[in-house]
Amino acid sequence: MSAASCLLTEDQFLCSICLDVFTNPVSTPCGHNFCKTCITEHWNINVPCQCPNCKKVFNTRPELRVNTFISEMAAQFRQSAQQKASSSSSEQHVAKPGEVPCDVCTGTKLKALKSCLVCLASYCETHLEPHLTMSGLKRHQMIDPVENLEGRMCTKHDKLLELFCKTDQTCVCMLCTVLDHKTHDVVPLKEEYEDKKAELGKTEAETQQLIHKRRLKIQEIKRSVELSKEDADREIAGGVQVFTALKESVERSQAELIDTLREKQRKTEKQAEGFIQELEQEISELKKRSSELEQLSRSEDHLHLLQSLPSLNAAPPTKDWTEVSVRPPSYEGTVVRAVNQLEETLSKQMKKLLAEVELKRVQQYAVDVTLDPDTANPYLILSDDGKRVHDSDVKKNLPDNPDRFSYCTSVLAKQSFSSGRFYYEVQVKGKTDWDLGVVRESVNRKGKITANPQDGYWMICLRNEIEYEALAGPAVCLSLKSQPETVGVFVDYEEGLVSFYDADAAALIYSFTGCCFTEKLYPYFGPSLNYGGKNSAPLIISPVSHSE
Structure with a gap:
């Protein structure tokens, strides 16, 4: 058999599924060979059963049995290949400290390549040869070289420890199972x-x-x-x-x-x-x-x-210097007045600078926002890019889906936020009326709306061109130094904060604090009615230009 195997090539011992040397080879009725595990898994996945090589279909799944002849040939070929690979990779050398020496070598001990659990001995390449060629020895269990093989023997019965007692969680020999561990749960060591x-x-x-x-x-x-x-x-x-x-x-x-x-x-x-x-x-x-x-x-x-x-010349004219004197100027209060003026200037400047710094901070959280046409009131016209909206005075024929505002001229953004911070800016230049802010996902969108935090609306608005309000329920009148042309909206979800800024003047308009957010928040846009063209300018979602 050894001589015959030398005439065979490696390809003849390879499974066409795993491309490795056969393990438990089986033959199909069409005559092709595969690893038992490979062909079994192949048929478990692919229905009907078909030969991977010739594609022959089997109506009834064939019963497969290991081909012992091919199995022995493959095992011998594997051992021979391993031996050749080991021989070609390095020359035999003397066992060094820490390496397992050959038990058969006399004199100089060579490094062992394998240990036999049956013979309880370790062998170098030369002395391992009988275990690779002799049929009786080939059945011995070989492992990588280990020392103290005696430790694998039962000290009580001098038999190989080849079983495991689950009851006592210890390795035992065959005699132990008959005597000391007779009623215990014992399984093979390999299992x-x-x-x-x-x-x-x-x-x-x-x-x-x-x-x-x-x-x-x-x-x-x-x-x-x-x-x-x-x-x-x-x-x-x-x-x-x-x-x-x-x-x-x-x-x-x-x-x-x-x-x-x-x-x-x-x-x-x-x-x-x-x-x-x-x-x-x-x-x-x-x-x-x-x-x-x-x-x-x-x-x-x-x-x-x-x-x-x-x-004699007449006496020269002279002044009466009795009442003439140089009085030192009064410096009292000069420093105090200067400090008071400085304090007033610093207070104004500090508020302005802090507002600029705060605006820069929130602008770091700028997000891209676009309008959602599925939420837009039928009177509204949205631009194709979803960045502009205005009232048209003409109602479009649109499906009244649950998300659409049916009465108020409102529209939401496509984007929602349920954590973190976000900021966006809206141009309101040229408008006389508008509403801006954020709303929770579950707000009422049908009929008239009560816009306040209790109903899920956090908004500010402009009415009649000059009246600014925060819809805090009740509304809070806002006194602004200038009319904003671009409004920035900032939300800190975890802190429960909604702030509005005049982005051009870098000034805080109003903040809702202590809010409790438990749902998704959507940016809200209300361009209000057209009022015969007086309020025709659109609300425009603008790219954030970081203030200097």
Whole structure:
């Protein structure tokens, strides 16, 4: 048989289904050979039963039995191939510390390739040959080389431990089952091995699943840290912007205060310099007259003195300086007034800057929103891209499905949100009336609607071109410094927050707080009636342009 196998090729021992050497080969009635497991699984999946090779159909599923001749040939071919592969891959070498030595080698012990559970010995390539060629030895159970084969023997009966006692959870020999474990649940070692291996496989799979979940959790935590860092960086940038602007305002106010005080001091100095210059001029004139008088008074010529007196110049005009003085300017209250003015300026500027920073923050959550024609009131006209809506004064013939608003000129977005944060902007320029906000999925869409949070509507509106209201039930009148042309809508689902912004002025219009959301939320658009063309401008969902 060994000689015959050498004349056969590997292809003759391959199953055409698994493309591996036969395992428990069986033959079909048409003469083709397959692994028993392969052909069985093939027929379990494919009906009717058909030969994978010649496509012959069997009306009755053939009873298959293992072809022992082909099985022995395949086993021999497999062992021969393994031996050749082992021989070609590496030369025999002396057993090193930690490697299993051959029990037959005398003198220098070579490394064992296999251990025999029947002979309780390990063999190198040379001494393994009888187990590969002799029919009696080929039936012995071979395993990868292991030490201490005696440990596989029953210490009490000196028999091979080839059974497993499930009752005592221990390995036993054949005699143990007759004597000490007679009434116990005993199974072959291989069967218990397969069960335990399957359990280990299941445990390993569960362990791998736990590892996978923890790796996902690590990724989730890392992503949370990344998002936290992004939020922190964004807040830092906003904070730096605010404090830089405030610092510049303080520095400007300080400079203005110093300039004011110095200007007062300069006026005082200029006034004093004028007085001093005038006094010095009078002193100069008086000194000149004093010199003339002194010179004349020294004359001893009686006639000359008397004749010269009339010709003396008249006394120079002088001012009465009794009431003249330079009073220091009053600085009292200058600093206080400057600080009060600075406080007022900072308060306005701070509110504006904070609103800008807040708007930048919420704009990070911008989403793409389009209008849903299935919810639109029949009087509304939607653009093809789902970004514009206005009232037409003409009712279209549309099916009254449950989602459609039948009375109010309203339409919802296609997109819904049930967690997280989202933001979108709507252009309201040129309109005299409109409604904007978000609604929960289950709101009433038929007949007249009461728009307030209790009924699932969180909205603001414009009426009569100038009247802004938050529909908070009751309505809250809103006093706005300017009329918004673009309204931003921001929702934080978990925080229960709905905020409206004037996107152009970067100003908060109104916020609904403390909301409790339990359903999907849909963006709501109400362009209101046309009013004979007065309110014909559309509501336009605009791309978010991040404020600078």
